Amino acid sequence: MKIDxxxxxxxxxxxxxxxxxxxxxxxxxxxxxxAMIDERVPRLVFTADASGxxxxxxDAEFRRIVxxxxxxTPDSSGVVWALHRAGHPAQKRVSGVDLVGLLCERSAxxxxxxxxxxxxxxxxxxxxxxxxxxxxxxxxxxxxxxYFPSDSDEVVAHEVAESxxxxxxxxxxxxxxEKFIARTQDIIKAPVAMGVxxxxxxxxxxxxxxxxxxxSLRLEWLWRLILNPKKFAKVKSLPRFVRLVLKxxx
Numbered sequence: 001m002k003i004d005x006x007x008x009x010x011x012x013x014x015x016x017x018x019x020x021x022x023x024x025x026x027x028x029x030x031x032x033x034x035a036m037i038d039e040r041v042p043r044l045v046f047t048a049d050a051s052g053x054x055x056x057x058x059d060a061e062f063r064r065i066v067x068x069x070x071x072x073t074p075d076s077s078g079v080v081w082a083l084h085r086a087g088h089p090a091q092k093r094v095s096g097v098d099l100v101g102l103l104c105e106r107s108a109x110x111x112x113x114x115x116x117x118x119x120x121x122x123x124x125x126x127x128x129x130x131x132x133x134x135x136x137x138x139x140x141x142x143x144x145x146x147y148f149p150s151d152s153d154e155v156v157a158h159e160v161a162e163s164x165x166x167x168x169x170x171x172x173x174x175x176x177x178e179k180f181i182a183r184t185q186d187i188i189k190a191p192v193a194m195g196v197x198x199x200x201x202x203x204x205x206x207x208x209x210x211x212x213x214x215x216s217l218r219l220e221w222l223w224r225l226i227l228n229p230k231k232f233a234k235v236k237s238l239p240r241f242v243r244l245v246l247k248x249x250x
Contacts, residue, residue, distance in 0.1 A: 050078030118146035118171030
């Protein structure tokens with residue numbers, strides 16, 4: 001596993017539950033990702049939500065991957081809340097869904113090669129097609145579902161590598177997506193690889209994103225739970241996250 005640590009995002013790298021999180025704006029995150037593409041060294045971007053940081057407390061491999069990420073954005077109201085408590089009151093959420101959309105827009109402008117990997121069969125392909133329509137010229141060079149066993153990771157990685165992506169979006173859920181990236185980075189060699197969770201479901205139209213007012217109230221997690229009760233396993237980690245943050249303040 002070789003995830004380069006030398007690049008750091010502009011601004012401050014804070015700590016939440018003993019793990020790094022970069023205090024950046026969405027614009028700064030995009031600038032940093034574009035710098036990574038220019039440098040052509042395979043790197044990981046991690047979009048940190050509360051459940052992911054809780055998972056990393058109990059999964060040593062996943063924790064090492066997070067610690068070595070080149071950019072870690074605060075991708076939930078819980079992580080933003082923790083950063084505010086840690087002395088960063090101006091920090092706002094930098095979501096994976098927003099980054100995917102903005103990078104597709106940039107691809108249409110400058111030709112970045114994007115690959116969509118993950119989701120149920122047909123979802124990544126539909127998301128790719130809808131984004132091509134939204135951003136004419138968006139250069140999505142491949143799309144594939146994520147329903148394959150981990151012992152097929154290298155086979156799939158070689159398939160992805162043939163498309164020579166600049167950015168690899170992986171939507172398999174945490175920690176599977178980050179472990180796939182770390183284990184196959186030397187094969188795919190994408191300058192940027194980012195786990196994006198349920199983003200393909202949103203862009204394919206399969207899942208509706210919460211209305212702006214719900215997002216502003218920091219209740220998007222509740223919206224997702226109402227639409228998909230299977231998300232309960234993820235949501236139930238939130239009380240533990242709060243307890244751990246409060247405990248770390250003492």
